[in-house]
Amino acid sequence: MISSQQPLVLKVGGALLQCEMGMARLMTTAANIIKTGQAVIMVHGGGCLVDEQLAANGMQTVKLDGLRVTPAEQVPIVVGALAGTSNKILQAAAVKAGVTCVGMSLADGGIVSAQIKDEQLGFVGEVSPKDATYLNFILAQGWMPIVSSIAVDDLGQLLNVNADQAATVLAKLVNGKLVLLSDVSGVLDGKGQLITSLNKAEAAELTRQGVIDKGMKVKVEAALEVAQWLGQPVQVASWRDSAQLAALVQGEAIGTQVLPQ
Ligand SMILES: Nc1ncnc2c1ncn2[C@@H]1O[C@H](COP(=O)(O)OP(=O)(O)O)[C@@H](O)[C@H]1O
Ligand SMILES: CC(=O)N[C@@H](CCC(=O)OP(=O)(O)O)C(=O)O
Numbered sequence: 001m002i003s004s005q006q007p008l009v010l011k012v013g014g015a016l017l018q019c020e021m022g023m024a025r026l027m028t029t030a031a032n033i034i035k036t037g038q039a040v041i042m043v044h045g046g047g048c049l050v051d052e053q054l055a056a057n058g059m060q061t062v063k064l065d066g067l068r069v070t071p072a073e074q075v076p077i078v079v080g081a082l083a084g085t086s087n088k089i090l091q092a093a094a095v096k097a098g099v100t101c102v103g104m105s106l107a108d109g110g111i112v113s114a115q116i117k118d119e120q121l122g123f124v125g126e127v128s129p130k131d132a133t134y135l136n137f138i139l140a141q142g143w144m145p146i147v148s149s150i151a152v153d154d155l156g157q158l159l160n161v162n163a164d165q166a167a168t169v170l171a172k173l174v175n176g177k178l179v180l181l182s183d184v185s186g187v188l189d190g191k192g193q194l195i196t197s198l199n200k201a202e203a204a205e206l207t208r209q210g211v212i213d214k215g216m217k218v219k220v221e222a223a224l225e226v227a228q229w230l231g232q233p234v235q236v237a238s239w240r241d242s243a244q245l246a247a248l249v250q251g252e253a254i255g256t257q258v259l260p261q
Pocket of ligand 2: 012013014015044045046047048050066067068078082124125149160161162163164215
C-alpha cells in the first residue's frame, strides 16, 4: 500500500529492549498505524545493551556530551549490540505483532553518507541524507524498515551513530514526521513535570541550567534541528505510556512538542 501521507519516523530508545511488554505494545501500535495506510520507519538505539556488552568484555563506557567515545577495539562490540542483537530483538517483536519488516542499518542501500564526527570521539559517525530509493521501495511494499544506527563511511569504516541523530537524518531524507520515544514521558522541567511545548530559546535556557542534560540534550538538539528543517513540531514522548501510544495511532500530538522556532 502506498501512502500519500508523510512517513512516520519512530525512534525508540534502547531501554525498550529490556521490556518485553513495552516492545509488544509498541509493535502493536506500529501495526495499527500501518493498517491506516501510514508508512512507518522505526529507528532504534540500544545504548544500555552496548554498556552491558562492553562491561562483559571488560571495557569502559565513556561519554562526551551524551555521545559514546568509540575506540577501534570497541567497534565490533558496538556493531554487534546495535546492528545485531538490538535490531533482531526488535525485528522478532515486530514479526510477532504481525508487522512485515526489514531489519537494516544506516549502511544499507546508500541511504546516507557518513564520516567521522570528531577525532576525540573515535569511530563515531556524523551522517547526512543521501538517497531514499531503498527506503521508499520498502515502504511502498507496506513493510516497516527497522534501522540500527550503524553507518559505514567511504573508506569502509564502521561508525557508531547516536540513534536520535540517525532518526533526524532519516526524517530529513523522507520528509517524515519525527517522533522520538524514550523511557520518559517527554522533556521534563526542573520539578519533573512534563513540558508540553518547547522552543529553541527555552531549550537553550533549560540546557544552560542543567535541567536538560545527557541523552535528553542530544535528543532535544536533534528534535530542534528536524523541527526547523521540516517547519513542523517534533514530538518527544514515551514508549512506556499506552495512552500516548494510542494517541499516536490517532495522529494526535503526544509528550513534548519541540517547536520549529
Ligand atoms: N529534562 C529532562 N527531561 C527528561 N529526561 C531527561 C532530562 N534531562 C536528562 N534526562 C535523561 O535523559 C534520558 C533520555 O535520554 P536517553 O537515555 O538518551 O534516552 P533513549 O535511550 O530513550 O534515547 C532520560 O531517561 C533522563 O535520564
Ligand atoms: C555515538 C553514540 O553515542 N551512539 C550510541 C548509539 C545507540 C543509541 O543512541 O542508543 P539510545 O537511543 O538507546 O541512547 C551509543 O553507542 O550508545
